[in-house]
Amino acid sequence: MSLLLAAVLALGIAASLSAVLTRYGQAARTTVIGALTVAGAAGGLLALRVLWGQDVPDLVRPWLIPGAVFHLGIDPLSASFLLLVLLVGCCAGLYGEGYIAASHGHVPAAPARFFFLVLVASMALLVGARNALLFMVAWETMALAAFGLVSCEHGKPEVRKAGLLYLLCTHVGSLCLLALFALLGRNAGSLEFDAFAAVPALPAAQRTAVFLLALIGFGMKAGFVPLHIWLQEAHPAAPSHASAAMSGVMIEMGLYGLLRLLALLGPISMKASMLLIALGLTTAVFGIMFAMVQRDFKRLLAYSSIENIGIILTAAGLGCYGLASASPTLALLGFSGAILHTLNHGIFKSLLFLSAGVVYQAVGSRNIEACGGLQKRMPWTCALTAIGAAAICGLPPLNGFTGEWLIYSWLLRPDAGHGIRFAALAAAVLAIVGAFAVVAFSKCYGLACLGQPRSEAARGAKDPSWLMLGPMALLATLCIGIGIFPAPALHAAIAAAGNVSHLSRPAVSASFEEWSRLLGVVGLIGAGVWVMTALLWVYRGLLLRRREVGSGPTWGCGFTAPTARMQYTGSSYAVPTARVFTALLGTREEVHPPLGYWPAKASFESRTPDPALERWLPVLTARFNDWLSLPRQLQRGRLQNYLLYVSAFLVTILLWKL
Amino acid sequence: MTRVSSYLLLVVFAPPLMLGIITKTKAAVAGRKGPPVLQPLYDTIKLLGKGAVYSTTTTWMFRLGPVISLSAALAAAALVPLGGAPLVAFNGDAILFAYLFALGRFVTVTAALDTGSSFEGMGASREVAFSSLAEPALILAFSSLAHRAGALSLAAMFAPHGGPSAAASTILALGSLFIVLLAENSRIPVDDPNTHLELTMIHEVMVLDHGGPDLAFILHGAGLKLVLMASLLVRLILPDKTFLGPLGTLAFGLAAAAVVIGLVESSMARLRLVRVPQLLVAAICASVFGLILALR
Structure with a gap:
């Protein structure tokens, strides 16, 4: 346990040191890299030991805050998330050093370093917290560190707007969590997690309240539709290494919270599990549909995070369903699918955000239509992007498929006597989501990296330094490795799922035997695809060696002066798919077609705003705004006033206590 | 050993033969003589050189x-029962099969976007x-068949059993899978493999710039995909054991499927592009009805 504390402390100390040392760039960089290495090694070692069956005693220290105990503990559920936090944190942190150096001052180094290290440290602390107050302290630190990262480049108005929206949303979530822990703490008479689990179940009405508070509090962070409104605004605004950590790990902390509560409080009802599944599927479809039509590639990635959170929530809902129907196998299968997909998503999503950062720095724009032809100019970056894009579509020889395969296996289980008779329909929804992911990511990779450069900046793009490419290569290797040898990742996921579904160790390891055998065959076939590809590639080389291989322009249908502007654009690429679902997307088009015999001006503009943020929210808040105009009088924006309020409040409390 | 040899035999020779029979059928209906049945094989050999x-x-x-697309098709072929048990079968291979095509x-x-x-x-x-x-549509059809068979493995799902009570759901799944087969293999009414106008093509236009061995790989992979999906459908209709033996039954079935596809292609025109989604939604609906009947 001291290893976890060491990791958190190393990151925390390095955070303050790096802020102090900013003026001496090299020293700050060395501090960050050193701290990440130490934290990664210490925490990673601890997580692996716990996942492979070792028990680690809890660390309990008294704390100055009344009612709180500094209580750290680690079980396989914590360990699997800790592993993810440190893996993505270290890769993104190392990359971040390269990113800050290459940005030539566009990314302010001091806040980017400080808040990033604090974010990673708080997440590592969060998964170990065994006391509600400690949990909330870590949660708030995480939220504020992310706010610092989002508003790093606060010179731009859209960044400030995104930052404030995020701050507002995360605090609505935090308020719900405070209420949740207050409710649980009153019932248990203590804020210790163990105490929550020890007392008998709450009455039905309070159970519903707990469920809803947890769903809103954790769901706001995870980005369940329609609570996702901050996500697609905040993630593109942050520097890319921070987006990677936020999208790859931070939003998953919402799911960790839900799973932790499930592990503490026991099963939820059948109806509530159905609600989770429905919410998960809605989130997945919503996320990927809006990802598909984005032009900004970081926004596309952010929407795809919403999709993946949806898939994970669906799987967690399936696990809850298994718990509610007292079927341990189904529960274990659902939860392990959720956790395996969480691990995989953390890996490929951070990889893609890191490559998005490289492309952004090279092209100077986040618009897919300003890129193109990058693969010829930055071969390494684009090769790694291709692996990430294929993995996030859930395609077989890569890791994305393993988690989805577990979820499909649950949904299409024909033999189980489970009550969801129409689970197969959920499988069809997942199939649509998978197919849309292919649309979104063949667009993202294919139009940004392939073809001809669409802008002058894209023409001069170059691969970045190895400090940036190295972490990306490590993540891509994991994508390939887990795809071929899924057993270790599956082991971690099943051990963690055993925690949530309260299964004994032998039962968990028996089920691991069964699923690792099946998933092993999937990996074997994946390896077969790689081997076959290699053999055919060699065969093709042998065939062509003796023949004439020429080169020429792309076939232009007889047209002799093709330009890069004649290529298919990102928007037009998604149109055939989007048209079919136009009623759901609500795309607005403004068309001024060419008119007359000698048409002069013509224009076309299409925009797909986020319906939750721009249509639903204003309707909900219009009335609310009127009501709040009165208390708004109090907000004068003057520090003196606020100090007065604080002292008035304290005096009132003192008088009340007298 | 027989499994491996029949796998290799079918994987190498069935795709060109099946495409040849389709072309021959279309020629016969149109009153032409048509190219020899083995023409696609000759083409492939020529392209490889x-x-x-x-x-x-x-x-x-x-x-x-x-x-990669050819090796994905070859890997998918290992999961399909090609005249006997498949090379690899496990609970859940149906999903892998669908995703290998993805x-x-x-x-x-x-690769198409790479040309710009x-x-x-x-x-x-x-x-x-x-x-x-x-x-x-594919996943829904698979799930109703999996429900009927009680296993999520292609070898068990695609086998003629279940009696009259399961017949309705099987027929619906079969219809839906046939539409998926036509769509995924770019046949009429979704796509026309013989068209020469770039603006109307789907699959063919993606491979316009490929030539030589690359084009041979693409053509063979596309044919293999057709063979695999057709051989699943054939197993749903024909009994396992006939006087032809398992391999002979499959060969007969594939030839019959090729004739049916040829007849479909001769008897109708390609749909307008905006109509294609409607056809596919019809396939989804058929699958859903089949699923409801299977779950009943």
């Missing part, structure tokens, strides 16, 4: 695409649009 011309815009993705689609589409041509971009965008409707 040719050189290639690559566009200066393209990168390794363009060259790797055909290779892999093939992803690399074909990205607006025609190939157009084909790619249509391909991904239609497959986003074909995919759920």
